[in-house]
Amino acid sequence: MSTASTPAVVVSHLGVSLGGLPVLRDVSCRVETGDVTALLGGNGAGKSTLLKAILGIRPHEGGDIDLFGRPLRSFREWHRIGYVPQRGSLQLRQATVTEVVSSGRLARRRPFFPPSQADRLAVGHAIEAVGLADRRRDAFADLSGGQQQRALIARALAGDPDLLLLDEPFAGVDLATQERVAEVLRDLHGEGRTLLIVLHELGPLAADIDSGIVLRNGRVISTGPLEAHQHHRDGHETVEPGGPPPLVAGVGEDVG
Amino acid sequence: MIDILMLPFMQRALLAAFAMGLIAPAIGTFIVQRRLALLGDGLGHVAIAGVGLALATGSAPLPLAIIVSVVGAVGVELLRQYGKASGDVGLAILFYGGLALGVLLAGVAGQGAGGLSQYLFGSLLTVTPSDLWIILGLGFLVLVPAIGLAPQIFALAADEDHARTLGLPVRLYSILLVVLAAITVALSMRTVGLLLVSALMVVPVAAANNMARSYRGAIGMSLVLGVLASVGGVLGSYWLNAAPGATIVIMAIAFFALSWPVGTLLARRRAPVREIAEPEELPHTTTPVPHPHVHSDTCGHVMVHHDDHVDFIHDGHRHAAHLDHYDEH
Numbered sequence: 057m058s059t060a061s062t063p064a065v066v067v068s069h070l071g072v073s074l075g076g077l078p079v080l081r082d083v084s085c086r087v088e089t090g091d092v093t094a095l096l097g098g099n100g101a102g103k104s105t106l107l108k109a110i111l112g113i114r115p116h117e118g119g120d121i122d123l124f125g126r127p128l129r130s131f132r133e134w135h136r137i138g139y140v141p142q143r144g145s146l147q148l149r150q151a152t153v154t155e156v157v158s159s160g161r162l163a164r165r166r167p168f169f170p171p172s173q174a175d176r177l178a179v180g181h182a183i184e185a186v187g188l189a190d191r192r193r194d195a196f197a198d199l200s201g202g203q204q205q206r207a208l209i210a211r212a213l214a215g216d217p218d219l220l221l222l223d224e225p226f227a228g229v230d231l232a233t234q235e236r237v238a239e240v241l242r243d244l245h246g247e248g249r250t251l252l253i254v255l256h257e258l259g260p261l262a263a264d265i266d267s268g269i270v271l272r273n274g275r276v277i278s279t280g281p282l283e284a285h286q287h288h289r290d291g292h293e294t295v296e297p298g299g300p301p302p303l304v305a306g307v308g309e310d311v312g
Numbered sequence: 313m314i315d316i317l318m319l320p321f322m323q324r325a326l327l328a329a330f331a332m333g334l335i336a337p338a339i340g341t342f343i344v345q346r347r348l349a350l351l352g353d354g355l356g357h358v359a360i361a362g363v364g365l366a367l368a369t370g371s372a373p374l375p376l377a378i379i380v381s382v383v384g385a386v387g388v389e390l391l392r393q394y395g396k397a398s399g400d401v402g403l404a405i406l407f408y409g410g411l412a413l414g415v416l417l418a419g420v421a422g423q424g425a426g427g428l429s430q431y432l433f434g435s436l437l438t439v440t441p442s443d444l445w446i447i448l449g450l451g452f453l454v455l456v457p458a459i460g461l462a463p464q465i466f467a468l469a470a471d472e473d474h475a476r477t478l479g480l481p482v483r484l485y486s487i488l489l490v491v492l493a494a495i496t497v498a499l500s501m502r503t504v505g506l507l508l509v510s511a512l513m514v515v516p517v518a519a520a521n522n523m524a525r526s527y528r529g530a531i532g533m534s535l536v537l538g539v540l541a542s543v544g545g546v547l548g549s550y551w552l553n554a555a556p557g558a559t560i561v562i563m564a565i566a567f568f569a570l571s572w573p574v575g576t577l578l579a580r581r582r583a584p585v586r587e588i589a590e591p592e593e594l595p596h597t598t599t600p601v602p603h604p605h606v607h608s609d610t611c612g613h614v615m616v617h618h619d620d621h622v623d624f625i626h627d628g629h630r631h632a633a634h635l636d637h638y639d640e641h
Contacts, residue, residue: 108473111473111476111477112476112477113473113476113477132479134477134478134479135479137477139473139474139477141471141473141474145471145473145474146470146471147345147469147470147471148345148466148469148470148527149521150521150524150525150526150527150529150530151466151470151526151527152525152526152527155466155526155527155528156470158463159463159466159467159470159471159474159475159478160474160478162463162464162467162475162478162480163478163479165463167460167461167464168460168461171463193526194525195525195526211474215478
């Protein structure tokens with residue numbers, strides 16, 4: 057799936073500390089444009105922290121982050137980025153689905169100007185894309201977990217981004233709903249968007265993932281096409297000759 | 313009623329109250345969302361230092377109070393952003409330092425703490441024409457960004473991390489917000505008063521949040537409630553000869569009390585109709601033989617409570633009546 061175009065994300069030798077403790081150490085990885093890339097690892101491996109560092113939410117101490125070929129520091133095309141945080145990050149109770157999704161359009165809107173026709177249409181399309189058209193006037197807080205997750209995806213879609221970064225979109229939703237969310241993500245990939253997804257386990261997207269980045273204790277332990285990870289996940293005991301045995305053996309523990 | 317409206321000082325007081333009733337909840341909405349309710353209260357204390365300064369220097373209190381509270385607000389926000397204000401303690405020192413300084417300066421000016429009370433709880437007689445112009449002018453300046461930037465501040469309040477990924481200038485908006493709050497607080501000193509202004513910023517918003525489902529609806533409702541409480545409170549203050557701050561806040565709290573039952577009613581009317589499916593019958597076995605005996609609690613068979621019914625032990629098996637037959641359990 058990888059193309060010759062500029063990678064959507066390039067991270068090189070990244071270091072991040074929280075409260076003096078190193079959370080990410082010398083992390084280097086990349087997300088190719090058009091790919092579905094999974095960011096894998098166990099609890100505390102640093103997956104969410106890496107995602108937030110890429111988005112500039114968490115400050116980093118060392119290394120570089122490039123988005124679409126531009127250093128994060130001077131990156132201004134935020135409308136190309138769609139961030140879907142973990143559910144439960146929303147602080148407000150008084151907000152309808154439409155209002156929450158509309159806020160995702162702000163990267164393309166000027167302050168003090170009312171939303172244009174195009175803005176309204178984009179918000180409507182985003183809500184339809186995730187199948188919430190019948191709930192758009194309801195309070196976000198009244199939605200079920202899976203519906204809230206889809207509403208947050210719609211919020212990221214409202215800006216019509218090229219790159220979507222999702223933090224554990226399947227966390228805390230039942231299997232049927234996971235499949236529903238996976239369907240939405242497959243459609244987005246089909247439209248040519250690049251996806252970077254933090255996953256605790258591969259789940260319903262396993263077949264769609266082009267590439268994986270596996271973190272363990274704040275370090276990258278493997279990157280590349282997922283077949284290798286998948287293989288070792290299914291059978292810990294078999295280690296391919298020439299492969300890096302100690303590293304890959306850890307993948308099974310962390311992911312499974 | 314009409315004769316009250318003919319009094320020039322009442323006209324000014326009512327106009328000032330109307331303006332405050334709009335801007336206090338407009339800013340209050342964001343203050344509540346950002347969980348800064350205490351900040352509004354504290355800025356009122358800081359503004360008292362400005363009033364004290366004005367009394368000591370013999371200048372007009374309103375402009376000085378605005379300047380001092382804006383400076384205090386920016387200071388607090390910068391300390392917060394750079395993580396230097398460890399929450400409560402730093403704020404408490406600044407806020408109560410402001411109050412103490414105000415009382416001290418008022419004492420130096422020969423007015424004592426009593427001279428301050430008209431600024432703490434409002435005073436109908438003291439709204440001068442120039443005060444009114446400042447209130448209307450600055451009130452308008454506060455209202456424009458409060459409404460024009462409402463979507464941006466919504467995004468910021470709802471999810472600050474996400475707001476950053478929209479490219480919004482989060483720090484700038486945060487500072488703007490506290491500056492607007494500081495101006496609002498200082499403007500309130502003639503109507504609701506510096507000690508009670510936080511209530512006019514917070515209580516109508518809380519009442520509206522009990523009733524509204526959407527962000528836009530909550531803002532609209534809080535403005536209406538704010539104006540009703542503020543104007544109603546000023547009229548009540550005239551009749552009761554009490555400080556307007558007291559009557560305004562008591563009216564606002566009455567609205568809040570009413571918002572509970574009203575909100576519950578509205579929620580019930582809005583609730584989507586959900587069909588509740590009949591629960592499926594659990595798999596069960598029926599007695600193969602006719603059972604002429606009808607069990608009851610007086611028939612002498614041992615009774616066993618089982619979930620929602622009673623089983624009877626009979627001829628070595630345990631069963632319960634179900635429709636026209638007995639189920640084995």
